[in-house]
Amino acid sequence: MIYQYFGVFISLIAIILGILRFKENKMTLGMLSFWIFIWIAVILVSIYPNSTNILASMTGIQRGLDLIIILGLFGSYYLIFKIYTMIESMEQEITKLVSEIALLMEEIEEKKDIETKSK
């Protein structure tokens, strides 16, 4: 089936991209392992699509691939949410920095003022 080749192909590219990013220090080891784990799972499912039926019958969903898609969807939503919180906390950190810089700059100006005054 064509989707099987497609799945393997996409997964391999994803794994290679992940390794490249890891080499450039743009990905942590933990994230890389997680990334590779996910895509190897996709490769296995692509090669043995029937294996998902076991899971499907366990959960009561009729077709194995449906289950995978549902899981994938939930997983993606979780990741998006995680990224949202990450960005949000980064924004808060930037705000804190900007505020601190503003307060510090003023303090420095003030010291300068006092120094000039005392001269």
Add this chain to the structure above:
Amino acid sequence: MRSAVDKDDFSSYGVNSVNHSFESNMNYLESSKPAIYVVIPAYNESKTIKNIIEELKSRKFNIIIVDDGSTDKTYEIASKSINNSNGLIYKHVLNRGVGAALKTGIKAALARNAEIIVTFDADGQHDPDDISNLCQPIIDGKADVVNGMRNFNEMPASKKLGNQIMNVITQIFYGIKVNDSQTGFKAFSNNAAQLLDFNSRGFGVISEIMGEVKKNDLRMEEVPIKTIYTDYSMTKGTNLKVGLKILFRLIINLFKKVLA
């Protein structure tokens, strides 16, 4: 009382602030009138900021301007007109929103032992004469926080709806019922200002502050204020779009609290 207005000219720095010397603070502590600091967050308000500073200067208030990364001449104009008077100007190198600017301003005022901190919008919609009215309940010891209350009947319809929705939202999310949850014109006692802990960067901060009032069990009073609706100030502040944005953010925050 403010005898220590600096005569020395430090304008060679081209920027901010004079008269924040230690002595001038001491003078304030000694005087009977409480030290009132007016915090003005400003983002691209070059058209109005000069007037506001002049008005406040003539009333002898301490001014703290926080330029929130303006891309126009707000900072230059503000530092020029504030020079040689009882004012300070802080500059955010990046635009972080009115909430962040307020936080910086309040911190700065607390560092100068402000007894009362008044927050004031930079778009010229508030009347400086209202500041004393706003401070009075705090001076009298009747309140920790005073909320300016605009007259909703005078409000243009587009704003009225947005503001009424925000009142309801504030009540749902923060459990505090206020007649006007969205005005930026408020006064805080030193003690109250120290207790406030808010993180919203945008206009949502005003609701969040109301929530902090409730959380810390602070005494709040509402005082009617005049609002000057100019074409310019109409383009700013809470309208329906901003209201929806705030609502979206509140819901996201709620999710975060549940999931995190």
